[in-house]
Amino acid sequence: MSASKKAVNQKHFQNNESIKPNNRKQTLIRLGQYLYPLKWLFLLAAALMMVANLFALVGPTLSGYAIDAIQLGPGKVIFEKVFFYCSLMVVFYLTSAVLSYLISRLMIYLSQKIVYSLRKEVFDKLMTLPIRYFDQTQTGDIISRMSYDIDTINTSLTNDFVQILSSLVTVCGSLVMMVLISPVLVLVFAVTVPISILLTRYLMKKFRPLFRLRSRRLGELNGFAEEMLSGQQTIKVYHQEERLKKGFKEKNNAAVEAYYKAEYYGSMTGPSINFINNLSLSLISVFGALLFLRGNLSLGQVSSFVLYSRKFSGPINEMANIFSELQSALAAAERVFNLLDEAPEPADLSNAQTMDKANGEVAFQQVNFSYDGSRPIIQNLNLTVKAGQLVAIVGPTGAGKTTIVNLLMHFYDPDSGKITLDGQDLMTITRRSLRKRYAMVLQDTWLFTGTVFENLVYGNEGATLAEVIQVTKAAHIHEFIMKLPKGYDTLISEDGTGLSQGQKQLLTIARALLLDVDLLILDEATSNVDTQTELVIQQAMAQLMTGKTAFVIAHRLSTIRNADLILVVDNGQVVEQGTHEELLKIKGFYEKLYQAQFEMP
Numbered sequence: 001m002s003a004s005k006k007a008v009n010q011k012h013f014q015n016n017e018s019i020k021p022n023n024r025k026q027t028l029i030r031l032g033q034y035l036y037p038l039k040w041l042f043l044l045a046a047a048l049m050m051v052a053n054l055f056a057l058v059g060p061t062l063s064g065y066a067i068d069a070i071q072l073g074p075g076k077v078i079f080e081k082v083f084f085y086c087s088l089m090v091v092f093y094l095t096s097a098v099l100s101y102l103i104s105r106l107m108i109y110l111s112q113k114i115v116y117s118l119r120k121e122v123f124d125k126l127m128t129l130p131i132r133y134f135d136q137t138q139t140g141d142i143i144s145r146m147s148y149d150i151d152t153i154n155t156s157l158t159n160d161f162v163q164i165l166s167s168l169v170t171v172c173g174s175l176v177m178m179v180l181i182s183p184v185l186v187l188v189f190a191v192t193v194p195i196s197i198l199l200t201r202y203l204m205k206k207f208r209p210l211f212r213l214r215s216r217r218l219g220e221l222n223g224f225a226e227e228m229l230s231g232q233q234t235i236k237v238y239h240q241e242e243r244l245k246k247g248f249k250e251k252n253n254a255a256v257e258a259y260y261k262a263e264y265y266g267s268m269t270g271p272s273i274n275f276i277n278n279l280s281l282s283l284i285s286v287f288g289a290l291l292f293l294r295g296n297l298s299l300g301q302v303s304s305f306v307l308y309s310r311k312f313s314g315p316i317n318e319m320a321n322i323f324s325e326l327q328s329a330l331a332a333a334e335r336v337f338n339l340l341d342e343a344p345e346p347a348d349l350s351n352a353q354t355m356d357k358a359n360g361e362v363a364f365q366q367v368n369f370s371y372d373g374s375r376p377i378i379q380n381l382n383l384t385v386k387a388g389q390l391v392a393i394v395g396p397t398g399a400g401k402t403t404i405v406n407l408l409m410h411f412y413d414p415d416s417g418k419i420t421l422d423g424q425d426l427m428t429i430t431r432r433s434l435r436k437r438y439a440m441v442l443q444d445t446w447l448f449t450g451t452v453f454e455n456l457v458y459g460n461e462g463a464t465l466a467e468v469i470q471v472t473k474a475a476h477i478h479e480f481i482m483k484l485p486k487g488y489d490t491l492i493s494e495d496g497t498g499l500s501q502g503q504k505q506l507l508t509i510a511r512a513l514l515l516d517v518d519l520l521i522l523d524e525a526t527s528n529v530d531t532q533t534e535l536v537i538q539q540a541m542a543q544l545m546t547g548k549t550a551f552v553i554a555h556r557l558s559t560i561r562n563a564d565l566i567l568v569v570d571n572g573q574v575v576e577q578g579t580h581e582e583l584l585k586i587k588g589f590y591e592k593l594y595q596a597q598f599e600m601p
Contacts, residue, residue, distance in 0.1 A: 052099035064304030138223030149332035156329030167315030277313035360549030392560035395569035
């Protein structure tokens with residue numbers, strides 16, 4: 001791979017905010033794209049919103065008419081008009097309330113559809129991302145984006161969006177009615193409204209970064225908590241509870257501080273705008289009274305104008321608070337869109353071919369690889385493995401053993417050189433078909449919540465119970481399964497609670513036995529079990545490896561004495577290779593590893 005191509009690949013995984021949708025306009029446009037498929041329902045909600053607010057806007061006018069029907073002095077109150085206008089007010093307000101309820105239900109439905117699509121898109125995106133992304137990103141942070149951030153977007157779409165639409169209709173309608181009543185009094189807002197707008201823009205500019213920081217800190221807190229919950233056994237063994245309490249306290253304090261600052265500065269907008277609105281209401285009351293005394297306005301008109309001014313100012317105050325909440329939703333949306341914008345696993349080459357069967361001959365030809373582009377992990381690796389051979393890979397921690405497996409599975413691409421399977425460059429084989437030629441049994445056993453049978457047929461859903469029993473007997477796990485409460489229908493949890501490490505490992509071996517594969521990768525498959533269980537697992541693995549090319553990564557050298565080829569890896573290079581006896585005779589690196597394990601007192 002050329003240096004320029006490598007640089008491009010690295011750039012895909014850098015957290016470069018300059019290429020992310022980190023401004024309001026872009027984020028709002030992208031959120032709007034999720035609304036477009038539901039545009040007719042959205043337009044219906046907007047139409048109902050307009051009607052509901054127009055009905056509510058009739059109320060102050062009817063109130064003014066009712067007041068004007070009340071005159072000072074006995075017998076001067078026209079009760080018919082008062083009752084008539086009051087009855088109309090009840091009808092209009094009640095109709096507006098019913099329509100508002102329908103709108104709320106409709107917007108909840110719309111937001112749920114959007115959130116469903118967004119969460120599905122995020123999950124589908126995660127399925128396309130390369131292993132590199134998950135190696136570099138905390139699991140808790142990913143979960144935070146899928147749950148907290150999307151829920152924040154949902155809350156904004158459900159509540160804030162409806163409120164903004166309602167406020168816009170109310171403000172425009174109230175302004176029109178006030179102009180019709182008294183254009184002179186409207187001049188009060190010519191002073192107060194611009195002040196409100198300028199102040200809101202200034203405050204939003206100040207606290208927008210705080211909401212981004214809040215979302216990031218919460219993601220970090222969730223990531224830390226997820227790691228601690230999954231590592232409780234190790235934490236207790238090493239007595240690290242107090243240290244981790246301090247670590248959590250620091251993360252929690254950072255999250256709380258970021259949350260407090262965002263909410264504190266965001267909450268300043270509402271009171272500030274409310275002060276300006278109260279000031280405008282006071283000015284309207286004073287000037288309205290003067291116009292009434294001069295005979296320019298009736299008492300009912302002054303009353304209607306005051307009510308409309310409150311309807312006009314109230315939404316402005318509400319929108320200021322909503323914009324504060326909207327910043328949180330936009331910050332959450334940015335984090336979600338950042339994930340959606342991550343580069344997926346590179347597509348197969350246009351000339352890539354499907355491999356339906358493999359003999360299992362593998363070769364590394366002058367392969368070089370680095371995870372970060374600066375620190376080499378594999379250097380000039382040359383290796384040839386014949387079909388059907390059992391190849392053991394040994395070496396100190398960090399030598400590059402697992403990296404070789406990642407390259408074999410095409411999780412990562414070499415920086416230079418090439419890897420071939422049956423003489424065919426892995427780059428010219430589709431990833432899906434290549435990985436279907438392998439079965440993997442890892443040190444960290446992975447089971448999911450489901451029955452034993454469902455876990456066993458995970459990679460071969462068409463397998464029958466008879467086929468499953470055949471492989472579980474080969475893996476020496478059948479008798480144990482039959483002792484479970486419901487046998488193969490027994491439900492197990494995702495972490496295999498109630499099963500020993502050896503039992504879980506044997507289940508994963510049986511699962512691999514069900515696959516029609518040509519190559520195997522066994523990564524420290526016996527490192528977490530006792531000697532007796534190790535012997536059982538070795539027998540099961542021997543059955544699994546029959547007729548297949550197998551790569552075994554092992555620290556326990558006793559498990560690989562019968563390997564056809566042992567590769568001794570150090571600093572990313574194969575420093576020695578041969579059989580167990582051959583490597584002991586040359587008295588090199590392998591002989592030192594062996595002596596350290598078996599002959600030291």
